[in-house]
Each structure stands twice: as structure tokens, then as C-alpha cells.
Amino acid sequence: MSNFLAVAVVSVVVLMACLAAPSAANFYRDTQTTFGNERVKVVEGGRGLSLSLDQTSGSGFQSKKEYLFGRFDLQLKLVPDNSAGTVTTFYLSSVGGGHDEIDFEFLGNASGLPYTIHTNVFAQGKGNKEQQFRLWFDPTAAFHTYSIVWNPHRIIFMVDNSPMRVFNNHEAIGIPFPKNQAMRVYCSLWNADDWATQGGRVKTDWTKAPFVAFYRNLNFDACAIGAPCGSGSWRSQGLDGAGRNRLRWVQQKHMVYDYCSDAQRFPQGTSLECKRSRF
Numbered sequence: 001m002s003n004f005l006a007v008a009v010v011s012v013v014v015l016m017a018c019l020a021a022p023s024a025a026n027f028y029r030d031t032q033t034t035f036g037n038e039r040v041k042v043v044e045g046g047r048g049l050s051l052s053l054d055q056t057s058g059s060g061f062q063s064k065k066e067y068l069f070g071r072f073d074l075q076l077k078l079v080p081d082n083s084a085g086t087v088t089t090f091y092l093s094s095v096g097g098g099h100d101e102i103d104f105e106f107l108g109n110a111s112g113l114p115y116t117i118h119t120n121v122f123a124q125g126k127g128n129k130e131q132q133f134r135l136w137f138d139p140t141a142a143f144h145t146y147s148i149v150w151n152p153h154r155i156i157f158m159v160d161n162s163p164m165r166v167f168n169n170h171e172a173i174g175i176p177f178p179k180n181q182a183m184r185v186y187c188s189l190w191n192a193d194d195w196a197t198q199g200g201r202v203k204t205d206w207t208k209a210p211f212v213a214f215y216r217n218l219n220f221d222a223c224a225i226g227a228p229c230g231s232g233s234w235r236s237q238g239l240d241g242a243g244r245n246r247l248r249w250v251q252q253k254h255m256v257y258d259y260c261s262d263a264q265r266f267p268q269g270t271s272l273e274c275k276r277s278r279f
Contacts, residue, residue, distance in 0.1 A: 024217075024218075024219050025218035025220055026046035026047070026218075027047070027061075028042055029046065031063055031218075032061060032064055033060070034061055034062050035058070035059060035060050035188075036051065036057050039052040039053070039058070039210075044216075048215065048217075050214050051189040053086060053190060053211040054206075054209045055209060058188060058191060060190070061187055062186045062187075063186075065184070067185075067220065067223055067224055067225065068183075069222065069234075070150060070220060070221055070222020071148070071149045071150075071220075071221045071237075072092065072150070073146070073217070073219040074146060074187075074217065075144065075146075075216040076143065076216075077143045078106055078108075078140045081140075081208065082108075082110055082111045082205050084196075084197040084202040084203065084204060085192065085193030085197055085205075086192070086193075087108070087190055087192045089105050089187055089189075089190075090104040090146055090148075090186075091104055091187075092185055093184065094178075094181035094182060094184075098124045098125040099181065100122055100180075101127070101178075102120075102148055102150060102155055103120040103121070105119075105120075114134045115134070115135060116133070116256065118130060118132050119133070123175075123176035124176045126176055129259055130257060131165050132256050132257035132258075133254045134254050136253075143214070143216055143217075144159060145158075145159070145160050145217075149237050150178070150234075151237060153169050154168045154237075162246050164250045168276065170272065170273045170276060173273070174272065175272060182225050189212075189213050222234075238279070244279050247279065251278070259274075
């Protein structure tokens, strides 16, 4: 093999590896603080990060890059003990009017009571697609992996690789779907005691501050704007039989609110996608 051909083959192999490999993110390299300054602390050489909340301010960070579709994983250990009034987040969002957004929000509670996971999808500025869940484990005792899979066909919310929610693309029946606006990854810890815990009835106990949440092992297998886009399995990912069974179990046993069942809030009738398959 000539030197020229050998170099060409190696270059192609390297390029294919770069296109296909997920991007293991580093908090130093790939994120930037959005608010809270010294309350955002990067640890373990960039592998981990903590956010803290006190009576003066919360804290947050965002990805430096914007993405249009991908799989986004991170590990999170939530605020322990009395976390009432606090909200810890992991979400994707575009900016400007008519924005798109895909939300994981973790609503704290008084000691001994479970967290509520609040999920929502905004497309072209329209949300009102909330589903809420209670977890089947203590999310403050150890790190667990939370994932958002976003492709042109559907959005899948997952916990430890178990699907808990699927939001399908129903543009064919007039339901907006986020597919044209690039989004950044955002995470934050902030005070929302006017609504977060039992509808605002339980307030933040500032004697317990600072409240601290820990993030670890960001992994983005995604299409960054201005960079090559790989061919990860997320591009057409759906649910197989085992995934559908797991989703049924989560929604039957652990869902505590579904906008599709809220006739009081939507007396004119729920959105059209509510009549379609949840898968």
C-alpha cells in the first residue's frame, strides 16, 4: 500500500470514528455558567459539577454548543432531606419568541416525601403538555441517569434507560413539534416556593441552605450546529416491545399528572395527540 493510500485510509477511519462516537462532555470545556457564579463548582477534573441555592441566589449552567436533534444523558443526584420549594432542572431550549423546549424539572418536597418529576414540551412557544411522575427510588441517595432522546419522529424521556414518556411528532394533525430550532442544554437549581411544592403551600426552609445538587457524566450524542452529525441509533429510536411494557408500567404505577386527563383545566377538550398512541 502506498504512503498516500495508507494516509487516506487512516483519515477516513478517523473521520468515521469522529462522526459515530458520542461526545463525552467535560464541564470545563463544554459548559458555561449562566448565573450564580461561585455557586457553580466544577469537580473531578471536569467530570462533575455542583449547583447550590441560598437565599440570595440559585445557580445554573448551559452548554456552549447548540444542537438540532440528539441524545442527551447526564447523571444527577438531587438535593437531599427537606428540599421543599426548590427546583432542579435539566432541559433543552432555544431562545427568542416562539421558542422550543424539552423539560425535566425535579420539584422538591418536605423530608420523607417524594420528589415530583415534571416533564413538558414546548413547540413554537406553545407548551401545556405536562406529565408528572414519582420515582421508584430515592433520587437523592445516589446518581441516576436522566436522558432526552430527540429526533424528527419523537421525544423520549428516560430514567436509567427506562422510558417514562414519549411525545410523538403529530404535525400531520396540526400539533407543533420542535424540529427547526437549535437548542442548548440547560441545568439549574433555583427557588420556586410559590408553586413547586404542593402548589406553593410548602415554602423553602432557608435554615437548611445552602441546598446542593450534583451533576456528573454529561454525554451528548447529538448534532451540534456547525459540526458533522453522526449516525447514532437515536436518529430513528423508538420503543421495542420491552420498552413499551416498561413505559406502561411507569405510567400506570408512577404517573401522578397527565394533561391529557385534565378535563377541568381543558374543558374545551384535550389536545388531539391525546387520542393517539402513547408510543
